[in-house]
Amino acid sequence: MTEPALVHAPTTRVLVADDHQLLRQALRRALEDNGLTVVGEAADGEEAVRLAESLRPDIVVMDVTMPVMGGIEATAIVHEHLPNIRIVVLTMHDEHSLVVQAVDAGASAFLNKDCSLQQVVETVIQVADGEVLLSPEIAANMLGAMTPANGSPLTKREDEILQAIADGSSTTEVARDLFISAKTVKNHLASIYEKLDARDRTQAVLSGVRIGIVQIR
C-alpha cells in the first residue's frame, strides 16, 4: 500500500456519501472550493459501494446513518475490496463507540457533523495527502469533550439485539435472524434491562434512542 511517486496527481478524487442532499451539496462545494474533485455522490451505503467500485475515488466521505446500508458497513465493504481508498467517516451522533466501529471497518478518519466544513476539507486533504491516519484519540479529541469514555454501555451483541428489537423484531425473530436461540436473546435482553435501568423492551429501546445507540428507522 505504498504509492511514493505519483505526487503529480492533479486532483484528489472524492466521493461523497450522505443521504441528505443538503449535506452532499455543502460538502461538494467546500471540497471543490479547496481544489478537490468530487467525482460522485451517493445517497446510501449501497450506492456508495457501487460508486466507489466504478469511480475509484481516492477518498470517500461517508456518513454513518444512511438508508439501505449504513456507513459503517459500507466502509467495511469498500475498505475490504478497495483498500487503497481512504474513507473519512462523518456522523451526526457523538457516539464514541462509533469511532471504534469506524476504525475497525477501516476508516482513516472520523468526524462529527459539529465540526466545520473547513475541518472536513482539511481532514480530507490530510488523509489524501499522507499517511495521516487519525488515531482514535485524535478523533475522540475532535469530537470535543464527549462523555469521558463510554459510548454504548452495552456490548456489541447487546447493541445489535436492542436495535433489532427497535426494528420491530420479536424475541424469536431476533433469534432466528442472528442464528442463536431465543433463550440467548432473552439473556441478552436481561443484561440490557439491567444496564439501561429499563424494565421491559419498550423502555430499553427508548433508553437506547435517548442515548443514541439505537437508530429509529
Add this chain to the structure above:
Amino acid sequence: MTEPALVHAPTTRVLVADDHQLLRQALRRALEDNGLTVVGEAADGEEAVRLAESLRPDIVVMDVTMPVMGGIEATAIVHEHLPNIRIVVLTMHDEHSLVVQAVDAGASAFLNKDCSLQQVVETVIQVADGEVLLSPEIAANMLGAMTPANGSPLTKREDEILQAIADGSSTTEVARDLFISAKTVKNHLASIYEKLDARDRTQAVLSGVRIGIVQIR
C-alpha cells in the same frame, strides 16, 4: 408572486438555528452567496429564541431536532413573542404531522433536508420577500404525496395512553393513573396498534416518536 415596492430593503437578516455546525455553515454560505445576511447561528432551540429576541432577524431557518429545546417549540415561542419574524422550518424526517405542528407553531415554510440548498435559499427569499406563506398543501406537496391534513392519527385518549406507555408505565399503571380499568387501556392500545400499524407497544411507541406524537422523556 409580485414584489414591487419595498425592494429597497438592504438585506434580509437571517438567523440559522441547527444543532449541526456543518449544516449551519452550509446554510450560511448558501444564503450569503445569494445576497442574504446571516446575522447569527443558534445551536439549540433556546439559543434560537434568545438570538431571535436580541438580533431581530427577518427570518429564522429552524431545524426541528435540536437539543435543549426542539425547533417546533422554539418556533412557537418566537412566533408568539415576535410575530413579525417569519420562520422556515427544516427537518430530517419526512413526517407529515410535523408539518401540521410547524404550521400550528407559526412556521411560514416547511422543508426537509433532502431538498437542495438552492431550494432552501429560494424559500427563504420567497418568505422574506412577500406574503408567500406556504400553505400546508404546498408543504405537503414538497414532502411528496402525504396524507391529507391531520396531526395525530390517534384520538386524544389514545395519544395520552401511548405517551404514558412511552413514559414507562405498564398497562395496569396507566389504568391506575388515568382512573380507568386495565381492560380499557388494552382496548385503546389495540386501536393504537391498528392505526399505527404496530404489533406491540414497543413498535407503537417508536411509531409515535417517528411521527412526533410521542415525546421521549
Add this chain to the structure above:
DNA sequence: CCGCAAATGGGCCGGTCGTCCTATGTTCAC
C-alpha cells in the same frame, strides 16, 4: 494461570400482553 466478562444455551414459572368476542353510554355531525 486464574479470573472475569461476553456469548451461548436450558428449564421453569408467574405475570403480562395481544386478540377475540361482546356491551353500554356519550357526543357529535349529518
Add this chain to the structure above:
DNA sequence: GTGAACATAGGACGACCGGCCCATTTGCGG
C-alpha cells in the same frame, strides 16, 4: 334523530415476556 366515532368495560385464552435458577465455551487482562 340516527348513525358513526369515542370512551368505557368484561371475559377468556394462548402466546409471549421477564425473572430466577443454572451451565459451557471463548478470549482477554492481570
